[in-house]
Amino acid sequence: MAMDVIDYEIFGDDIQFVELELDPGEAAVGEAGAMMMMQDGIEMDTVFGDGSAQSAQSGLLGKLMGAGKRLLTGESLFTTIFHNEGTSKRRVAFAAPYPGKIIAISLPDIGGTMICQKDSFLCAARGVSLGIAFNRKIGTGLFGGEGFIMQKLEGDGMVFVHAGGTLAIRDLAPGETLRIDTGCVVGFQPSVDFDIQYVGKLKSALFSGEGLFFATLRGPGRVWVQSLPLSRLANRIIKAAPVAGGRSVGEGSLLGGLGGLLDGDND
Amino acid sequence: MEASYPAQIFGPGLPATGRTGSLRLFPAGVEAILPDDSRRVAATLTELRLREVGFGQPGLELAWTAADGEWLIHVLDPASSAALRAQWPAAAVPGLQALQAHERRQRSRRRLGWSALALIALSPLLLVGLFWLQADRLAAWLAEQVPIAEETRLGRTTFAAMRGELSLIDEGPTYAALATLGQRLTAGSRYTYEFHVVADPTLNAFALPGGVVVVNTGLIAATSSAEELAGVLAHEVQHVELRHGTQTLIKGLGWQAVWMFATGDFSNTLAGQAALQLGRLKFSRDAERAADKQGFEALVRAGINPAGMPRFFATLARQDGTGAAPFLSTHPSSQDRQAALESMLAGLNGRPFSALALAPWPPTASHADQLQQ
Numbered sequence: 001m002a003m004d005v006i007d008y009e010i011f012g013d014d015i016q017f018v019e020l021e022l023d024p025g026e027a028a029v030g031e032a033g034a035m036m037m038m039q040d041g042i043e044m045d046t047v048f049g050d051g052s053a054q055s056a057q058s059g060l061l062g063k064l065m066g067a068g069k070r071l072l073t074g075e076s077l078f079t080t081i082f083h084n085e086g087t088s089k090r091r092v093a094f095a096a097p098y099p100g101k102i103i104a105i106s107l108p109d110i111g112g113t114m115i116c117q118k119d120s121f122l123c124a125a126r127g128v129s130l131g132i133a134f135n136r137k138i139g140t141g142l143f144g145g146e147g148f149i150m151q152k153l154e155g156d157g158m159v160f161v162h163a164g165g166t167l168a169i170r171d172l173a174p175g176e177t178l179r180i181d182t183g184c185v186v187g188f189q190p191s192v193d194f195d196i197q198y199v200g201k202l203k204s205a206l207f208s209g210e211g212l213f214f215a216t217l218r219g220p221g222r223v224w225v226q227s228l229p230l231s232r233l234a235n236r237i238i239k240a241a242p243v244a245g246g247r248s249v250g251e252g253s254l255l256g257g258l259g260g261l262l263d264g265d266n267d
Numbered sequence: 268m269e270a271s272y273p274a275q276i277f278g279p280g281l282p283a284t285g286r287t288g289s290l291r292l293f294p295a296g297v298e299a300i301l302p303d304d305s306r307r308v309a310a311t312l313t314e315l316r317l318r319e320v321g322f323g324q325p326g327l328e329l330a331w332t333a334a335d336g337e338w339l340i341h342v343l344d345p346a347s348s349a350a351l352r353a354q355w356p357a358a359a360v361p362g363l364q365a366l367q368a369h370e371r372r373q374r375s376r377r378r379l380g381w382s383a384l385a386l387i388a389l390s391p392l393l394l395v396g397l398f399w400l401q402a403d404r405l406a407a408w409l410a411e412q413v414p415i416a417e418e419t420r421l422g423r424t425t426f427a428a429m430r431g432e433l434s435l436i437d438e439g440p441t442y443a444a445l446a447t448l449g450q451r452l453t454a455g456s457r458y459t460y461e462f463h464v465v466a467d468p469t470l471n472a473f474a475l476p477g478g479v480v481v482v483n484t485g486l487i488a489a490t491s492s493a494e495e496l497a498g499v500l501a502h503e504v505q506h507v508e509l510r511h512g513t514q515t516l517i518k519g520l521g522w523q524a525v526w527m528f529a530t531g532d533f534s535n536t537l538a539g540q541a542a543l544q545l546g547r548l549k550f551s552r553d554a555e556r557a558a559d560k561q562g563f564e565a566l567v568r569a570g571i572n573p574a575g576m577p578r579f580f581a582t583l584a585r586q587d588g589t590g591a592a593p594f595l596s597t598h599p600s601s602q603d604r605q606a607a608l609e610s611m612l613a614g615l616n617g618r619p620f621s622a623l624a625l626a627p628w629p630p631t632a633s634h635a636d637q638l639q640q
Contacts, residue, residue: 108287109284110284110285111275111284111285111287111341111343112287113343115322115323133322133323133324134323135322135323150322150323152322152323171282171283171284172283173283174277174330174337174339188322189275189284189285190321190322190326190341190343191275191277191285191320191328191339191341191343192322193320194322219283220277220283220285220339221277221283221284221285222283222284
């Protein structure tokens with residue numbers, strides 16, 4: 001199946017957007033609500049399923065199954081496809097939903113498949129199929145919750161994934177393991193073994209402020225890690241928001257400054 | 268011709284993300300082919316270490332140690348990895364049997380895990396089901412644990428709350444007759460009874476836990492003898508004696524608790540609902556039948572002719588369907604009950620009973636006017 005080869009450019013430093021250049025007839029698939037702007041000549045189309053040729057070929061039952069999976073994971077049933085109906089190159093831009101980095105990943109370079117966290121997908125060339133993958137290790141479903149249902153990006157085009165905060169890429173050697181806060185996992189190659197592990201010590205589970213579980217990733221393969229999961233950012237914002245019981249201190253006030261000194265910036 | 272499978276190859280000199288190539292299978296070994304530099308690496312079957320890999324789908328890892336280092340081949344596509352397994356005779360690959368055993372263990376563990384998850388998810392439903400089956404027995408047992416003083420207090424408090432809406436006629440010949448009959452029927456009871464007449468033309472009577480029995484004037488007017496009223500009283504008294512009110516209340520509260528647990532809606536308070544429920548108690552058909560039976564026996568014990576009981580049901584049956592008797596709406600069909608009572612009556616083999624010294628019925632003419640309202 002022919003993939004659309006997309007030229008792209010990423011703008012901004014920490015609150016980024018990516019601009020895709022589509023040749024006539026080329027198309028991109030975007031996450032609902034991620035579109036920022038598009039030029040004349042680009043048409044928007046909403047299709048049932050993930051917009052890949054694979055889902056177009058499958059029968060009604062296959063479509064329903066796909067829809068069921070998407071419903072189960074809380075994704076929208078429809079995917080928006082942006083295709084260039086003009087006669088020259090046109091651009092469409094997708095913006096990151098919160099501060100972080102946009103990662104451009106060429107799927108053929110990593111074996112054609114990437115597993116990523118549900119909400120980190122931003123956009124992709126048409127032909128990349130957006131699937132759902134359930135971790136086969138039941139423990140992750142029982143204890144972790146997070147990391148049990150992931151998104152599977154498959155194909156041989158470019159995908160754009162968003163990581164919150166600063167991005168770390170780790171290449172794991174065979175057998176090498178890395179323990180990651182479950183929320184900080186952006187994605188990994190399918191060759192990486194993903195498991196959820198209990199922190200191990202009751203005391204640290206209760207008082208360390210970390211979650212009860214780690215994601216343990218075992219090589220070989222590449223792992224993408226984000227420094228700031230949205231939930232962590234949201235927690236801090238809620239804590240600081242006056243309506244939610246946080247303190248509202250004037251930035252310039254003496255007390256405010258003192259309060260800040262004493263307060264520290266502990267999470 | 269040997270089959271070829273798509274594979275991700277990790278090894279010395281290759282990028283950490285591996286390289287996409289293919290795997291070929293020979294009777295004695297495997298060969299990995301890297302597409303761009305057309306390098307080939309091979310291993311014999313006995314060298315191979317196998318492991319299950321892959322997120323969300325069963326893939327296969329083939330690993331071996333070569334002279335230049337460690338090689339790993341991942342066949343992640345489920346169809347390919349299944350085909351690969353199928354083509355290997357288990358005996359030829361030492362690792363395969365261990366892998367299969369491991370996978371069997373994994374599968375049973377997964378099944379156990381899913382069952383546990385399902386059990387947890389379904390536990391509210393199971394609880395509801397269990398409660399549904401055992402509610403009566405459970406409520407009966409719990410009602411037995413309630414002290415009589417507590418039941419009495421409950422009944423009296425409820426009656427005090429209802430009192431404002433009822434116009435009581437607790438004097439005169441009708442009341443005296445009712446009280447006399449009641450005393451005779453409840454002699455030796457562990458409860459202290461109080462009887463009340465309410466000026467209400469509807470054909471109704473009810474009992475509250477702890478011994479409050481209330482009869483409407485409409486019901487008294489419909490009776491044609493003291494024995495018939497005694498039958499109704501005996502029935503109501505047995506609701507108290509058998510603790511039907513308390514049981515129904517407990518069942519109702521239990522259902523609320525179960526409902527709250529099942530739905531996670533804890534917004535209603537238990538206590539607030541309790542008083543509400545007592546006011547409009549409805550007993551189950553089984554409870555009604557039990558009250559009929561025990562009531563009949565109580566009449567016989569008290570030396571009152573129980574024939575009045577089925578006779579009154581005959582009167583009720585005639586009124587059935589007119590909607591005039593709320594007493595009926597909550598009760599099993601009058602005909603059924605009448606039939607059951609008549610067969611009990613036949614069982615007495617025409618035992619003689621002295622007529623109640625309350626004739627003529629209704630008690631006095633002056634009250635008859637009031638009763639006709």
